[in-house]
Amino acid sequence: MGESLQVFDLFVRGVGVGATTVLGLVLARGRAITSTRVAGALMCASLIAWLISESPMLRSLVGQPTPLVIAAFPVGGFFWCYLNSVFVDRPLSLIEWSPTIVLVGLGMIIVAGPDNDAGWIAYNSATGMLALHALFVVARGWNGDLLEGRRRLRGLVLGLGAAFALCSVVLGFMARAEPQGVWRDFLIGGPFGGLILSIVVIAYAALLLQTREEVLGTPIKASLLADPRVEAADRVLLDKLNDVMSREEWRKEGLTIGAVAASLGEPEHRLRRLINRRLGHRNFAEFVNGYRIEAVKARLADPREASMTVATIAYDAGFRSLAPFHRAFRAATGSTPADWRRTQLAALSELERSSQF
Numbered sequence: 001m002g003e004s005l006q007v008f009d010l011f012v013r014g015v016g017v018g019a020t021t022v023l024g025l026v027l028a029r030g031r032a033i034t035s036t037r038v039a040g041a042l043m044c045a046s047l048i049a050w051l052i053s054e055s056p057m058l059r060s061l062v063g064q065p066t067p068l069v070i071a072a073f074p075v076g077g078f079f080w081c082y083l084n085s086v087f088v089d090r091p092l093s094l095i096e097w098s099p100t101i102v103l104v105g106l107g108m109i110i111v112a113g114p115d116n117d118a119g120w121i122a123y124n125s126a127t128g129m130l131a132l133h134a135l136f137v138v139a140r141g142w143n144g145d146l147l148e149g150r151r152r153l154r155g156l157v158l159g160l161g162a163a164f165a166l167c168s169v170v171l172g173f174m175a176r177a178e179p180q181g182v183w184r185d186f187l188i189g190g191p192f193g194g195l196i197l198s199i200v201v202i203a204y205a206a207l208l209l210q211t212r213e214e215v216l217g218t219p220i221k222a223s224l225l226a227d228p229r230v231e232a233a234d235r236v237l238l239d240k241l242n243d244v245m246s247r248e249e250w251r252k253e254g255l256t257i258g259a260v261a262a263s264l265g266e267p268e269h270r271l272r273r274l275i276n277r278r279l280g281h282r283n284f285a286e287f288v289n290g291y292r293i294e295a296v297k298a299r300l301a302d303p304r305e306a307s308m309t310v311a312t313i314a315y316d317a318g319f320r321s322l323a324p325f326h327r328a329f330r331a332a333t334g335s336t337p338a339d340w341r342r343t344q345l346a347a348l349s350e351l352e353r354s355s356q357f
Contacts, residue, residue, distance in 0.1 A: 005191050006057055006191075008191055009055060009057065009190075009191040009194055010055070010057060010058070012191070012194050012195045012198050013051050013052070013055055013058070013194045013198070015198050015202070016051050016194060016197055016198030016201055016202075017048050017051055017052070019198065019201045019202045019205050020044045020047045020048050020051070020201050020205075021044070021048065022205060023040075023044050023201060023204065023205040023208065024040065024041050024043075024044030024045060024048075026205070026208060026209065026216075027040030027041055027043075027044065027082075027208075027216070028040065028041035030216035031216060032085075032086065032215075032216040033085065033091050034091065035081070035085045035091045035092040036082065036085040036086050036216065039078055039081040039082040039085050039092065040082050040086070042074075042078045042081075042100075043075065043078035043079050043081070043082045045071065046071055046072055046073075046074055046075035046078050047075055047197075047201065049068045049069075049071035049072040049075075050072035050075050050188060051188070051194060051197065051198075052068055053068040053069045053071075053072050054072070054187075054188045054189035054193075054194075055189065055194070056189065066111065069107070069111060070104065070107060070108070070111065072107075073103050073104050073106070073107030073108075073110075073123070074099075074100040074101075074103045074104050074107075076099075076103060076126070076127035076130050076131065076165060077097075077099040077100030077101075077102070077103045077130060078100055079130070079131075079134065079161075079165065080099055080130040080131075080133065080134050081096060081097060081099070081100065083134045083137055083138060083157065084096060084134075084137055086150075086215065086216075087137060087138055087141055087145075087150070087154065087157075088137065088141065089282050089283055089286065090327065090331070099126070099130055102126060103123065103126060103127065106119055106122050106123035106126060107123060109122075109123075110123060117176075120176070124169050124172050124173065125169075127165070127169055128165075128166060128169035128170075131165035131166045131169065132166065134157075134165070135163075135166075138154050138157050139154075141154075141283065142154050143256060143257065143258070143284075144256070144257060144283050144284035144285050145282075145283055145284075146257075146272045146273075146275055146276035146281055146282055146283055146284060146287075147211075147215060147276060147282055147283075148269075148272070148273075149207075149210070149211025149215050150211070150215045152207060152211065153204070153207060153208065153211065153215060156203060156204055156207055157204075160199075160200045160203060160204070161200055161204065164196060164197065164200050167186075168187065168188060168193070171186055171187050171193075172187060175187055234274060234278060237264070237266060237270065237271070237274055238274060238278065240264050240266075241260070241264065241271070241274070241275075244260060244263055244264060245291055248291075249263070250288045250291040250292055250295075250317075250318055251292075251295075251316075251317060251318045252318060253318055253320055254320065255288055255318065256284070257271060257272060257275075257284040272284075275287050285324075286328075288318070289319075289324075289328040289332075290332075292317040292318050292319060292328075293317075293328055293329055293332045293333075295317050296313055296314060296317050296325075296329065296337070297333070297340070299313045299316075300313065300337060300340060300341040300344060301341070301344040301345070301348070303345060303348065306345065310337045310338060310341070314337070325337075
């Protein structure tokens with residue numbers, strides 16, 4: 001690498017480190033749920049370590065940067081955790097943090113034996129699979145996302161963030177097979193790789209700064225009747241929406257916001273805004289699941305339905321699988337469906353016995 005290219009490389013990495021630091025502070029100090037703030041801050045710290053440890057010149061200045069190298073290994077895992085937390089609207093479980101530990105373990109194998117091809121292949125394959133799954137998570141929730149700012153972030157992540165992660169893995173394998181190839185300059189250790197990563201971080205930070213209150217803020221349910229500025233058209237649309245949902249449209253498997261908007265004869269973007277800003281929901285699934293959970297609770301508390309399994313009742317309400325149903329039910333009640341049913345039926349039985357005396 002020529003001297004001018006080295007200076008350019010140092011400059012873009014300095015810009016990237018600065019932008020990543022700002023992004024990390026914004027994420028850490030936001031009003032999002034704890035797992036989003038922690039995953040975002042750790043992702044940025046790991047990105048900074050990655051930018052520094054992959055630079056030949058910075059490595060020579062720092063000396064033996066083993067701690068930085070180790071800190072950079074879980075970047076793909078923290079990226080995956082952050083996307084799952086911010087785009088799925090739920091806290092991460094302990095098991096969902098495990099990919100970061102796996103990546104650190106594989107990284108330690110690489111540090112112990114740099115020529116260990118098996119460890120290197122396992123690490124990069126795991127990183128690539130996490131990036132692919134991150135793409136799937138971001139794309140899957142796009143249609144039902146009610147936050148316009150977050151929908152724009154999804155596009156940026158799909159177009160740049162996860163694509164960059166995948167390209168880094170693919171280029172890494174190519175460079176491993178042909179060390180002298182021109183693609184080495186586009187790895188994170190090359191000048192153009194550092195430039196691309198810096199551009200991705202700056203673009204994401206700029207968009208996030210514009211939408212941080214919406215994306216990372218605490219959800220606020222607006223009061224439709226208490227706000228004198230609410231347009232009459234919103235009241236009419238809300239009445240139409242309530243009418244459609246009272247006909248149990250929510251039971252339809254795979255119901256989408258587009259289908260509901262079409263049945264109302266209204267633009268989809270207007271319905272998104274109404275459900276988000278007036279009813280306080282961040283995604284369409286959360287809105288629909290509210291109706292489904294209430295129907296499930298009514299059947300679970302009915303002694304005449306005692307012979308029906310929880311799974312049957314959940315499927316009848318429109319849930320396509322049990323895992324999302326259990327998460328939604330616990331979020332709404334703080335209990336599992338079986339425990340909630342047992343408590344309700346026991347209370348009803350006790351009430352009936354008391355009424356006999």
